[in-house]
Amino acid sequence: MSKYLYVYTLSLQNVLQRRASLLMDRVGGIATLLALYFFWSSIFKDSATVAGYPKAQMLTYVLMMSLLRSLVFTGRGWEVVGEISSGRLSNYLIRPIRYLGYCLSLDLAQKTVHCAAAVFEISILILVLGAPFHIPQSPQTWVLFPIIATFSTLLFFLLEFLVASLAFWTSESGGPLFCFDLLVQFLAGAFFPLDVLPRALQAALYMTPFPYLVFFPIDVYLERAPTEMALKVLATQGAWLVVVGMAAATVWRRGLRNYAAEGG
Amino acid sequence: MPAIEISDLTKEFRVPEKNPGLWNAAKSLLRRRFRAIPAVTGLNFSIQEGELVGFLGANGAGKTTTLKMLSGLLHPSSGTANVLGYTPWQRRTAFQKQFSLVMGHRTQLWWELPAQETFRLNQEIYEIPDAQYRATVEELVELLELRDCMSIPVKKLSLGQRMKAELAVSILHRPKLLLLDEPTLGLDVVMQKKIRQFILEYNRRYRATILLTSHNMDDVVELCPRVILIDHGRLLYDGSLRQVVERYAPHKVIRADFNEAVSPVELARIGRIAQYQGTRAVLEVPRGEVSPRAADLLTHFPVADLTIEETPIQEVVRRLFTQAPSKAAPRG
Ligand SMILES: Nc1ncnc2c1ncn2[C@@H]1O[C@H](COP(=O)(O)OP(=O)(O)O)[C@@H](O)[C@H]1O
Ligand SMILES: [Mg+2]
Numbered sequence: 001m002s003k004y005l006y007v008y009t010l011s012l013q014n015v016l017q018r019r020a021s022l023l024m025d026r027v028g029g030i031a032t033l034l035a036l037y038f039f040w041s042s043i044f045k046d047s048a049t050v051a052g053y054p055k056a057q058m059l060t061y062v063l064m065m066s067l068l069r070s071l072v073f074t075g076r077g078w079e080v081v082g083e084i085s086s087g088r089l090s091n092y093l094i095r096p097i098r099y100l101g102y103c104l105s106l107d108l109a110q111k112t113v114h115c116a117a118a119v120f121e122i123s124i125l126i127l128v129l130g131a132p133f134h135i136p137q138s139p140q141t142w143v144l145f146p147i148i149a150t151f152s153t154l155l156f157f158l159l160e161f162l163v164a165s166l167a168f169w170t171s172e173s174g175g176p177l178f179c180f181d182l183l184v185q186f187l188a189g190a191f192f193p194l195d196v197l198p199r200a201l202q203a204a205l206y207m208t209p210f211p212y213l214v215f216f217p218i219d220v221y222l223e224r225a226p227t228e229m230a231l232k233v234l235a236t237q238g239a240w241l242v243v244v245g246m247a248a249a250t251v252w253r254r255g256l257r258n259y260a261a262e263g264g
Numbered sequence: 265m266p267a268i269e270i271s272d273l274t275k276e277f278r279v280p281e282k283n284p285g286l287w288n289a290a291k292s293l294l295r296r297r298f299r300a301i302p303a304v305t306g307l308n309f310s311i312q313e314g315e316l317v318g319f320l321g322a323n324g325a326g327k328t329t330t331l332k333m334l335s336g337l338l339h340p341s342s343g344t345a346n347v348l349g350y351t352p353w354q355r356r357t358a359f360q361k362q363f364s365l366v367m368g369h370r371t372q373l374w375w376e377l378p379a380q381e382t383f384r385l386n387q388e389i390y391e392i393p394d395a396q397y398r399a400t401v402e403e404l405v406e407l408l409e410l411r412d413c414m415s416i417p418v419k420k421l422s423l424g425q426r427m428k429a430e431l432a433v434s435i436l437h438r439p440k441l442l443l444l445d446e447p448t449l450g451l452d453v454v455m456q457k458k459i460r461q462f463i464l465e466y467n468r469r470y471r472a473t474i475l476l477t478s479h480n481m482d483d484v485v486e487l488c489p490r491v492i493l494i495d496h497g498r499l500l501y502d503g504s505l506r507q508v509v510e511r512y513a514p515h516k517v518i519r520a521d522f523n524e525a526v527s528p529v530e531l532a533r534i535g536r537i538a539q540y541q542g543t544r545a546v547l548e549v550p551r552g553e554v555s556p557r558a559a560d561l562l563t564h565f566p567v568a569d570l571t572i573e574e575t576p577i578q579e580v581v582r583r584l585f586t587q588a589p590s591k592a593a594p595r596g
Contacts, residue, residue: 003388
């Protein structure tokens with residue numbers, strides 16, 4: 001266990017050392033946040049509720065989205081693809097360390113820094129712009145939401161790892177991950193709440209793991225549905241974690257048999 | 265029990281056919297054709313604990329592929345391997361804690377951080393007790409003259425310094441088996457020598473088994489009592505270095521540049537002329553007489569530059585092919 005903790009601290013150093021790239025990431029995030037924020041603010045000029053969301057809820061959705069983006073959507077996918085196709089993966093395969101755990105430790109370090117930055121940015125926005133912000137009222141939400149957010153994080157991590165593992169077979173390696181990256185934020189509800197979509201589309205989407213990454217978690221945070229709904233979200237996330245986890249393990253095992261350990 | 269024992273080890277790579285042209289590229293989208301590249305074919309050898317063995321062959325002979333199978337990175341197409349009592353590609357933790365693979369142009373050091381951070385990381389990964397860790401690092405830093413390199417980001421080290429740090433970090437856990445792939449590749453002569461000395465020292469001190477690949481005869485002549493030579497993935501020779509040197513590399517090569525054209529007739533007394541271009545010549549000189557002949561050359565010819573080299577591996581391989589009585593000579 002302590003080896004993964006050490007990887008985490010090393011990686012923390014590394015993230016902080018690359019200030020320029022960290023700054024760029026944050027600026028990109030803030031730009032998206034501001035764009036969405038002002039977009040929704042202007043829509044609420046004419047009406048008190050839009051698609052069943054009062055203004056405060058919709059703006060909270062946008063702000064929480066920004067936080068979850070830093071928590072859930074920072075993956076290691078491209079690094080995994082790179083390490084598989086360049087053969088740098090070999091470095092880990094010959095040492096007594098689990099690659100999945102290693103990646104997760106690296107990723108958690110990124111998430112730590114980005115979440116801290118996001119909390120800071122959001123607080124500034126609330127203070128400066130006087131953004132209305134929903135604070136959960138019921139104690140259940142305070143208990144359940146952190147667990148649900150953790151499950152989201154793990155679910156995205158495993159999903160991305162699964163897609164990245166396809167690099168064992170695709171020689172132009174990045175293709176599947178590129179498509180995944182393009183679609184996942186949209187399907188997860190990272191730009192708008194999914195319940196503004198037509199019903200049929202919603203129903204189809206809810207059959208996939210994507211809405212469980214951010215849409216349902218924020219729904220729980222906003223306390224729009226009763227507590228049973230939150231428990232249902234948690235249970236479904238758990239089921240997806242098992243399914244995706246097993247798929248990722250299988251694909252990884254097969255991939256390793258196919259691995260050519262190129263280079264060197 | 266031998267440290268390494270392989271039998272009929274074979275590896276074929278399957279690579280997609282790539283034919284030139286847009287039309288062929290489009291066709292291969294629909295149906296991919298694969299071609300098998302044999303990299304290692306029916307290899308057999310066994311290495312005892314504590315041996316230092318040179319694994320030789322021209323570029324592309326299959327040395328790296330063999331090491332990758334021995335370290336468990338690649339599954340063989342067929343055949344078996346037993347390394348320290350394990351099947352390498354099962355990747356057991358107990359096995360991984362006992363060996364190291366070092367590749368000359370690969371790094372496990374974290375590029376942006378000082379080398380000492382990767383050292384600490386390996387302490388954690390291999391679960392090395394603090395006291396042993398401190399003692400080992402101290403010893404390695406001393407032996408490899410690494411003191412100044414430890415706290416500089418790895419990307420700022422020279423190739424030679426990086427290679428030394430690479431070796432050091434790879435043996436922190438005192439592996440019983442060291443697989444070295446071209447450890448001296450790209451290094452200058454002085455650095456090559458240092459690395460070789462260190463390898464020898466590690467072998468002696470810990471009775472570690474070392475298998476070292478190279479396509480540079482110098483590495484092996486200095487280090488390895490035994491050599492295994494492969495060509496096109498097949499075993500060509502497995503036996504004492506002395507025998508190879510006496511039979512197939514009895515000469516060293518003197519490469520000389522002259523300030524003005526010299527007479528080939530006079531040069532012939534120094535050694536057999538392998539190449540001659542007026543102001544430049546390559547001479548083959550019997551191993552035992554290199555010093556006097558080089559001295560002769562320096563005093564009686566207008567030498568601008570001179571190097572003394574081992575017979576290139578390719579040449580040894582060629583001679584083995586054409587002269588060897590039986591292809592795989594008995595070990596001796
Ligand atoms: N990942 C790979 N895919 C396809 N062919 C490979 C791969 N790795 C090595 N080869 C081929 O296998 C042969 C042996 O390569 P290698 O073991 O690297 O040789 P050496 O280390 O002796 O120079 C070469 O012909 C090389 O092109
Ligand atoms: Mg090689």
